[in-house]
Amino acid sequence: MTAIAERPNAAGLRRDAFLERLALFGLGSPALLLVLVAMVLPVGWLFWLSFLADDGSPSLEHYRRMWQEPSYGRTFFVTFQVSLLTTGICIVVGYPLAYVLSQLPRRAANLAMIGVLLPFWTSLLVRTYAWLVLLQRQGLVNQWGIELGLWSEPLALVHNLQGTLVGMVHIMLPFLILPVYGSMRAIDRDYLKAAANLGAGPVGAFWKVFFPLSLPGLFGGALIVFILCLGFYVTPAVLGGGRVIMVSNRIATDIELFFNWGAASALGVVLLGLTLALLYVASRLVRLDRVLGGGH
Amino acid sequence: MGWLGRPATETQITHRARLWLYAVAVLVMAFLVLPTLIVIPMSFSASQYLEFPPREWSLRWYRSYLASPEWMQATATSLKAAFLTMLVATPLGTLAAYGLFASRIRFGRFAFALLVTPIIVPVILVGIGVFYAYVKLKLVNTLAGIVLAHSMLAVPIVLMIVTSALKSHDMSQEMVARSLGASRPRAFLLVTLPQIRFSVATSAVLAFLTSFDEVIVALFVSGGNNSTLTRSMFNALRDQIDPTIAAISTIMILVTSLLLALAQTVGQPRKRE
Amino acid sequence: MARAAALPIAIRQVTKTYGRVHALDHVDLDIRSGEFLTLLGPSGSGKTTLLMVLAGFTRPDHGSLLFGEEEVVRRPPHKRDVGMVFQNYALFPHMSVAGNVAFPLKLRGVPRADVGRRVEAALELVQLGGYGERRIDQLSGGQRQRVALARAIVFEPRILLMDEPLSALDKQLRERMQIELRRLHDRLGMTTVYVTHDQREALTMSDRIAVINGGGIMQLDQPQRLYEQPANRFVAEFIGESSFLPVERVPGGFAHAGRVLAIQSLPAAAGRHLLMIRPERLQLLGAGMGEGLNLFDGTVEEVVYQGDSILLQAVLASGARVAARAPATAGAMAAVPRAGEAVRLGLGPADTVILADA
Numbered sequence: 001m002t003a004i005a006e007r008p009n010a011a012g013l014r015r016d017a018f019l020e021r022l023a024l025f026g027l028g029s030p031a032l033l034l035v036l037v038a039m040v041l042p043v044g045w046l047f048w049l050s051f052l053a054d055d056g057s058p059s060l061e062h063y064r065r066m067w068q069e070p071s072y073g074r075t076f077f078v079t080f081q082v083s084l085l086t087t088g089i090c091i092v093v094g095y096p097l098a099y100v101l102s103q104l105p106r107r108a109a110n111l112a113m114i115g116v117l118l119p120f121w122t123s124l125l126v127r128t129y130a131w132l133v134l135l136q137r138q139g140l141v142n143q144w145g146i147e148l149g150l151w152s153e154p155l156a157l158v159h160n161l162q163g164t165l166v167g168m169v170h171i172m173l174p175f176l177i178l179p180v181y182g183s184m185r186a187i188d189r190d191y192l193k194a195a196a197n198l199g200a201g202p203v204g205a206f207w208k209v210f211f212p213l214s215l216p217g218l219f220g221g222a223l224i225v226f227i228l229c230l231g232f233y234v235t236p237a238v239l240g241g242g243r244v245i246m247v248s249n250r251i252a253t254d255i256e257l258f259f260n261w262g263a264a265s266a267l268g269v270v271l272l273g274l275t276l277a278l279l280y281v282a283s284r285l286v287r288l289d290r291v292l293g294g295g296h
Numbered sequence: 297m298g299w300l301g302r303p304a305t306e307t308q309i310t311h312r313a314r315l316w317l318y319a320v321a322v323l324v325m326a327f328l329v330l331p332t333l334i335v336i337p338m339s340f341s342a343s344q345y346l347e348f349p350p351r352e353w354s355l356r357w358y359r360s361y362l363a364s365p366e367w368m369q370a371t372a373t374s375l376k377a378a379f380l381t382m383l384v385a386t387p388l389g390t391l392a393a394y395g396l397f398a399s400r401i402r403f404g405r406f407a408f409a410l411l412v413t414p415i416i417v418p419v420i421l422v423g424i425g426v427f428y429a430y431v432k433l434k435l436v437n438t439l440a441g442i443v444l445a446h447s448m449l450a451v452p453i454v455l456m457i458v459t460s461a462l463k464s465h466d467m468s469q470e471m472v473a474r475s476l477g478a479s480r481p482r483a484f485l486l487v488t489l490p491q492i493r494f495s496v497a498t499s500a501v502l503a504f505l506t507s508f509d510e511v512i513v514a515l516f517v518s519g520g521n522n523s524t525l526t527r528s529m530f531n532a533l534r535d536q537i538d539p540t541i542a543a544i545s546t547i548m549i550l551v552t553s554l555l556l557a558l559a560q561t562v563g564q565p566r567k568r569e
Numbered sequence: 570m571a572r573a574a575a576l577p578i579a580i581r582q583v584t585k586t587y588g589r590v591h592a593l594d595h596v597d598l599d600i601r602s603g604e605f606l607t608l609l610g611p612s613g614s615g616k617t618t619l620l621m622v623l624a625g626f627t628r629p630d631h632g633s634l635l636f637g638e639e640e641v642v643r644r645p646p647h648k649r650d651v652g653m654v655f656q657n658y659a660l661f662p663h664m665s666v667a668g669n670v671a672f673p674l675k676l677r678g679v680p681r682a683d684v685g686r687r688v689e690a691a692l693e694l695v696q697l698g699g700y701g702e703r704r705i706d707q708l709s710g711g712q713r714q715r716v717a718l719a720r721a722i723v724f725e726p727r728i729l730l731m732d733e734p735l736s737a738l739d740k741q742l743r744e745r746m747q748i749e750l751r752r753l754h755d756r757l758g759m760t761t762v763y764v765t766h767d768q769r770e771a772l773t774m775s776d777r778i779a780v781i782n783g784g785g786i787m788q789l790d791q792p793q794r795l796y797e798q799p800a801n802r803f804v805a806e807f808i809g810e811s812s813f814l815p816v817e818r819v820p821g822g823f824a825h826a827g828r829v830l831a832i833q834s835l836p837a838a839a840g841r842h843l844l845m846i847r848p849e850r851l852q853l854l855g856a857g858m859g860e861g862l863n864l865f866d867g868t869v870e871e872v873v874y875q876g877d878s879i880l881l882q883a884v885l886a887s888g889a890r891v892a893a894r895a896p897a898t899a900g901a902m903a904a905v906p907r908a909g910e911a912v913r914l915g916l917g918p919a920d921t922v923i924l925a926d927a
Binding site: 021026028030031036100103119123124127129133189190193205230234248255264265268271275276 | 423
Binding site: 007008009013016020 | 582630640643
């Protein structure tokens with residue numbers, strides 16, 4: 001009895017707290033249900049399928065085949081090759097732009113940022129189509145290249161690896177520039193003054209002070225680009241012209257042509273595993289919500 | 297040109313010494329912006345080969361688009377799907393953002409992580425997974441199926457935008473409203489929602505675009521009379537370069553720009569002092 | 570606006586823990602009807618938590634809360650009929666001044682015609698008559714404060730809660746608003762609970778002050794009692810300046826460094842005690858003065874000119890340090906000894922306060 005007298009209303013208050021949380025959490029439940037039904041369950045199902053042999057018995061057959069058949073090795077090789085090249089080009093091309101943007105006055109930089117974000121806002125298909133048109137044999141790039149005397153015969157710029165890379169770099173560049181730009185803006189300019197004051201020349205000050213300070217953003221951005229590249233489908237399918245087969249394309253072919261759910265699922269599981277593992281690494285380096293929420 | 301000799305940064309490097317850097321930046325900028333924009337004048341070309349600049353202007357590709365029942369059908373499907381996706385994903389994502397933000401429970405972080413998985417999982421996996429499930433549920437090639445999958449893809453975008461808006465919103469206003477006699481839902485509707493409407497409108501537009509631009513899931517689960525525009529475009533691209541697509545692309549760019557401009561004006565927060 | 574029927578508040582055994590930290594530890598507090606009571610304490614003391622419990626935004630682990638005769642501890646905030654002013658005012662930027670003030674009336678279904686009249690009356694009361702159509706971002710800090718106040722009282726709540734409402738204002742405005750708030754309280758008669766960490770503000774405005782620390786109430790008293798007779802060392806240190814000297818118990822009283830002290834009111838409690846000295850109560854004495862005072866001899870360590878007064882630090886013969894404050898009048902200035910010189914300080918029996926050393 002004394003316990004109750006000393007702790008009046010304890011049970012009721014606990015119940016109120018529980019109900020309030022439940023109500024608030026309940027607001028999220030329709031969204032959770034949607035993601036659960038439309039994503040977690042189907043993908044979980046694939047996960048299950050990947051461990052079933054064609055006759056329905058549990059087996060690692062699909063994973064074993066992935067290991068043994070050279071064609072799968074080739075697919076993974078191409079996927080990594082394309083992703084690495086795209087990431088590398090994005091770094092080389094994106095870093096200088098981010099650097100210049102980060103030194104512009106705020107207003108001008110924000111205006112320029114619209115240019116960087118413009119590709120974000122336009123449909124992926126439209127952009128891919130634009131490149132297809134520009135890079136084709138009678139396309140603008142060949143036309144101008146020949147007129148300027150850079151080359152004499154129309155070059156095969158598309159339906160191959162180069163075409164795919166151009167398209168993917170175009171799509172991925174904003175994902176690299178945004179975090180790099182952010183980390184550059186955050187660097188205290190006084191460090192550079194101090195470096196100059198201590199006798200570092202412009203080049204020395206850049207490499208010894210500025211560049212190392214911008215590395216976290218660069219590394220994070222590069223990882224995001226690489227991860228997103230791994231799952232690419234549309235660009236290699238259209239601009240690769242059947243010559244660039246990445247994991248996603250292989251999965252689609254397995255389903256569309258061969259109805260081989262087990263093989264496709266196993267590939268998908270490996271792709272997902274790679275993505276999550278790299279994402280985990282990336283999450284230790286950068287605030288992912290800033291990068292992935294970049295559609296804003 | 298005294299400007300060239302002046303120091304550009306704290307390292308005292310002159311503008312002249314790094315003109316090359318500006319040149320690179322301008323080129324990269326052009327690489328980012330021009331290819332998309334160049335499609336617009338090309339779509340008015342009379343030639344099969346889409347020259348630039350067009351030697352002869354014409355609306356033939358627009359006419360061919362408007363005259364094609366298949367393209368019209370696909371456009372209608374895409375617009376319907378995008379509109380319905382917006383109607384489903386915006387309230388669901390906003391409610392979830394508010395609930396998870398306000399409840400502050402440990403499970404909330406987990407729920408948030410679960411809700412953003414659709415943008416992390418490779419889309420091809422979602423595509424075939426949903427396709428597999430839809431075959432069993434008889435949802436393949438239905439509008440409902442497209443809307444369901446697209447809403448799932450759009451929810452994380454709404455969630456993230458609205459959550460970040462709530463984070464920068466002064467929640468003590470909602471507390472004041474409640475102390476003044478408003479229940480929690482009313483306080484949200486009367487005080488918080490009007491102030492985050494800019495973000496909610498933006499997220500609605502992006503939800504619309506998520507569906508309108510989506511290719512891979514649509515490839516697997518839309519078809520027949522319910523083919524989306526992106527699915528038809530993708531298939532057309534694989535076969536040959538049909539200049540009609542330049543016209544469609546121009547229209548899509550126009551739709552996107554209009555929507556984003558609309559989001560800017562609808563909910564533009566009032567100017568602060 | 571008419572005087573509202575004020576309600577007394579009774580807080581019983583209210584406890585709130587965050588993990589293992591007691592934000593509130595079995596708090597008991599009675600707030601009288603129509604009283605202006607201040608919760609005063611350092612940051613993290615639990616004063617704001619207690620206010621949030623009163624408003625209904627923080628749910629205690631257990632405890633009872635009575636507004637008048639009614640148990641309200643489980644009632645949600647919007648059904649408590651409590652006016653509240655937040656530290657940052659939390660005005661609604663998407664509404665005009667009148668829209669803000671009308672908000673609680675509209676929620677209560679007050680007829681349209683009455684809303685306009687009552688909003689204007691509330692704005693008049695806070696001296697913002699005619700400001701109704703202004704936008705919030707067109708107002709100064711002081712004006713925003715007044716709008717927040719008008720919004721909190723327009724529906725004639727029986728209890729008014731304020732969470733450091735003046736802390737964002739500059740010093741002069743803050744002092745003017747203190748007087749104004751107190752006048753408004755006297756006119757409306759609402760039971761008012763006011764949170765602040767500013768002791769001067771608390772002393773200026775309150776009928777009674779509850780000094781809070783570590784989730785508990787250290788002392789509940791009128792401002793003067795609190796300053797003159799602090800219950801313990803924490804209260805004495807938190808309110809006003811003070812020096813503490815060790816004392817030993819002697820038959821019939823206390824002594825410092827062997828000298829028996831003349832004391833007006835002796836403490837009842839046993840245990841260790843301290844002598845509390847307020848700097849402004851110490852008198853600088855010339856030779857042969859100090860009849861009837863407790864005398865302390867020492868050496869001046871430091872003299873600091875502070876404009877309105879002179880602060881003097883001295884080391885007593887016993888080794889203890891004390892601070893003394895003298896008015897900065899021309900005469901006093903001339904008499905102040907310099908660092909290194911000997912000084913004699915006197916303290917009247919009424920100002921000689923013995924505290925429990927808790």
